[in-house]
Amino acid sequence: MHEKIFPIGPQHPSLKEPIFLKLHVDGSYITKAEFNLGYTHRGVEKCAEGYLLDTALHAVQRTCGICSQCHSMAFLNAxxxxxxxxxxxxxxxxxxxxxxxxxxxxxxxxxxxxxxxxGLETLFMYYWREREHILDIFDELTGNRVHHSPDLIGTAKRSFNKENLQMVLEKLDLVEPEIKELRNVMENHDVITSRFKKHGNIPKKMAEDLDLVGPTARASGVNYDVRQNAPYMAYGIKELKVKPVIRSEGDSWGRTMIRCDEIFESMRLVRKACEMIDPNEEVPKKKNLIAKGDFSRGRTEAPRGENFHFVAIENNRIKRLKLRTPTLANVISYARIMEGEDITDVPVIVMSLDPCISCMERVAVIRNGKQENWTSHELFEGKKYD
Amino acid sequence: MVSMVLKVLKNLLKRPFTSEYPKKKSKVSINFRGVIHIDQKKCISCKLCEVNCPTGAIIVDPKKKYAVVDRSLCILCGLCAEVCPVKVIWFSNDYEIAEKKKKHYKKQLPGANPVKK
Structure with a gap:
């Protein structure tokens, strides 16, 4: 049979963000998959160089619209x-x-x-309706629906009062039965099970070899969660210990069910934390702080996996910032898991890893049509061309 | 399949969740950060907001004691309001912040009195 190349992307209706998938197909079966990155980038790292610490904190949160608080916490951890x-x-x-x-x-x-x-548009609407209640909570607690920015170094912008916590608990009680029903649909619907089960398999060994993180790794049986393995901030408190959800399927369906179950684990943590907070206590005022030392690292468990920040500081300003978002760790598995799959399953497999392409991409240096590799020294000083 | 049909039938009997937006304004909380306002009379032009702004949206003229905000650059993080020593920067609850021309973003809006939070 003739082998043909089937391109998907960089612009494609089934992709939300630009990534180029080059699929070698035999009939409709994929024999080999390659992917190419570098069609978009977010220049937060360069932008934050020379910033004051508080300013950099607010710039870093803008890396991702969905998990901005996790970026903020990783920076604060550092x-x-x-x-x-x-x-x-x-x-x-x-x-x-x-x-x-x-x-x-x-x-x-x-x-x-x-x-x-x-193609289940109705289910899409139901999911996003429940999401709207959670965004209302953000609006009330932090002041913004998407980029919350509630943090300052060492303190917070405002302290949650009694009405805020009451609202959180009421809204969670409102959405919990609805989300249970949605999970039921995801578990039992014929269309979903027939398209998800036994497609996009990641065995445990492959997940360990490729160092996958987050729900993608946990669906393959890897017991790794930063909240559990290296507890930070309030996750170290005994009552707020995380019990990570681990499954052994390793296919698209396993990754779906893990995310459905993690919602309930998060709800448990939020309810417990709301009980423990003293609503009358005021948060301390903002202080001018001086950072000692040269560099530091911080990591958090973002919704997609482990989130890593490296911060180098000089004269109380950012000298170098390096972010690694969880998608960069997970995206390398695309080339392996698509081999042997049917071309119609590609959108499901791509989405089952929950990619966040624009957050992941940093910078691609392309000169005369060829991609270049720079060392860290060249990145600091700027590469000189003859 | 049955679970999805039951879910759809339940939702058929409910009221629509969406609202008719332009006719009926949606409610936002009192903490919502919408449009930035600066009380120019009380500004001491210390330039702390200008130094701390992540996008360089605020430019202070120390001679005229006047701060100009380019609202097209403002990312609504609220850091300027935190660092201001005389607390003359505040955010109102308006969420319709789009303008027709880019130069209109530099025009100061007649602000309401600061909301107590």
Missing amino acids: VEPMTGVQVPEKVYLQRLITAELERIHSHLLWGGVMAHEI
Whole structure:
């Protein structure tokens, strides 16, 4: 048989963001898959160089619209120990509530997009309706629906009062039965099970070899969650220990069910944190802090997996910032899992990893039509051309 | 399949969740950060907001004691309101912030009194 190349992207109706998939097909079966990145980039790293710490904190949050709080927390994980500031427990709990609500919102958004990919538009609408309640909570708690920015270094912009916490609990009680029904649909619907089960398999060994993170790895049986393995902020408190959801299927359906179940785990954490917060306590005022030391690292568990920040500081300003978002760790598996699949299953497999392409891409240097590799020294000083 | 049919039938009997937006304005919370306002009379032109702004949306003229905000660059993070020593920057609850021409974004809006939060 003649082998043909079937291109998907960079612009394609089934892709939300630009990525180029080059599929070698035999009939409708994929024999080999390649992918190419570099069609978009977000220049947060370069933009933050020379910024003051608080300014950089607000710039870093703009990396991702869906998981902005996790980026903020990763940056704070890196910077707060350097400044030596004492952060009260209430601020940690407030950050946990925002981050876990964000996880619920991210998984609901993803569920809707997944339903849209397989043509269940009604289910898409139902998912996004429930998401709207969570966005209302963000509006009330932090002041913005998408880019929340509630944090300052060592403190928060406002303290949650009694009415805020009451509203969170009421809204969660409102959405929980609806989300249970949606999970039921995802578990039992014939169209979903026939298209998801046994497609896009990632065995446990492959997940460990490729260092996959987040729900993608946990669906293949890898017990890795930063909230559990390296607890940060309020996740270290005994009552707020995370019990990660782990499944062994490793296919698209397993990854779907993991995200459905993680919503309920996040709800448990938010409810527990709301109980523990003292609504009358005020958060401390903003202080001018001086960072000691050269560099630091911070990581958090974003809705898609492990989120890593490297921060180098000089004269209390950012010298170098490096972000690694979870999609970069997960996207390498595309080339492996698509081999042997049918071409009609590609949208489902692409979406089952929950890719966030624009957050992942940093910079691609292309000169005279060829891609170049730069060393870190060249990146600092700027490469010189003859 | 049955679960989805039951879900659809349940939702048939409910009211629509969406609202008729231009006719009926949607409600936002009192903490919502909409349009940035600066009280020019009380501004001491210390330039802290200009230094801290991540996008360079605020430019302060120290001679005239006047701060200009380019609202097309503002990312509504609220950091300027936090760092202001005399607390003359506040955010109103308006969410219809689009303008027809780019130069209109630099025009100061007649602001309401600061909301107590």
